Amino acid sequence: MRRRYVRNSARERRAEQRARELLCTTAGQEALETYERFGLLSVENDEYGYLIYPQRPLVAYDAVNGELLSEYCVRFRDGSDPEAGEKLPDADDVLAKWMALRADERELIGTANVHPLGRQLDPAMVRRDLAALRSWQR
Amino acid sequence: MKLLRMTPGKGDVLLAEGDPAVAEDEERLVEEFRRQLDLGMWAAVPEEGPAGTREATMVRDFSEVPLDAERVIFFPQAAGG
Numbered sequence: 001m002r003r004r005y006v007r008n009s010a011r012e013r014r015a016e017q018r019a020r021e022l023l024c025t026t027a028g029q030e031a032l033e034t035y036e037r038f039g040l041l042s043v044e045n046d047e048y049g050y051l052i053y054p055q056r057p058l059v060a061y062d063a064v065n066g067e068l069l070s071e072y073c074v075r076f077r078d079g080s081d082p083e084a085g086e087k088l089p090d091a092d093d094v095l096a097k098w099m100a101l102r103a104d105e106r107e108l109i110g111t112a113n114v115h116p117l118g119r120q121l122d123p124a125m126v127r128r129d130l131a132a133l134r135s136w137q138r
Numbered sequence: 139m140k141l142l143r144m145t146p147g148k149g150d151v152l153l154a155e156g157d158p159a160v161a162e163d164e165e166r167l168v169e170e171f172r173r174q175l176d177l178g179m180w181a182a183v184p185e186e187g188p189a190g191t192r193e194a195t196m197v198r199d200f201s202e203v204p205l206d207a208e209r210v211i212f213f214p215q216a217a218g219g
Contacts (some may be wrong), residue, residue: 073219089144114176
């Protein structure tokens with residue numbers, strides 16, 4: 001009989017906890033704190049940055065004035081265990097995006113489907129997230 | 139060195155572990171590394187920059203993995219969403 005995904009909250013909580021530990025040891029304590037406080041990560045250089053949401057698009061923004069630019073839709077799907085579903089735990093999903101952006105931004109962004117703001121995420125929510133994150137980082 | 143893979147429903151799982159300076163371990167690590175890439179995984183090596191910043195490097199062959207790397211993390215290739 002073909003196996004299929006059945007939601008298992010306890011298993012998913014354990015997986016998320018494990019993923020948070022990997023996030024901490026890989027991207028650092030501050031990244032974990034950012035994720036736990038705001039539910040996202042960020043990567044930024046002098047000109048622009050990305051907000052990294054779990055299971056949602058990356059949102060690019062202007063690092064100078066905070067203007068939101070575009071949504072970049074990327075997915076990391078793993079179908080090797082149908083009972084577990086295809087989605088990585090949320091903390092693994094943001095860490096995968098973080099590593100790919102850090103290591104090879106061109107490849108990740110080249111893979112993404114680019115959409116105008118508001119396709120999947122409410123721009124007002126993203127603006128609030130960015131403002132709260134920047135305030136906290138200062 | 140540990141080879142880890144992010145997985146749905148579990149988080150990271152340990153695929154292989156060994157000292158790449160030991161021939162027998164290296165062979166096992168290389169074999170697992172190739173198997174994961176053949177399965178369509180990407181491989182990243184977490185690193186710490188000189189100022190303590192956290193970075194990552196994508197590697198496409200085991201020869202690109204620094205000998206002193208503690209971990210290689212495999213995750214599914216990105217696709218447009």
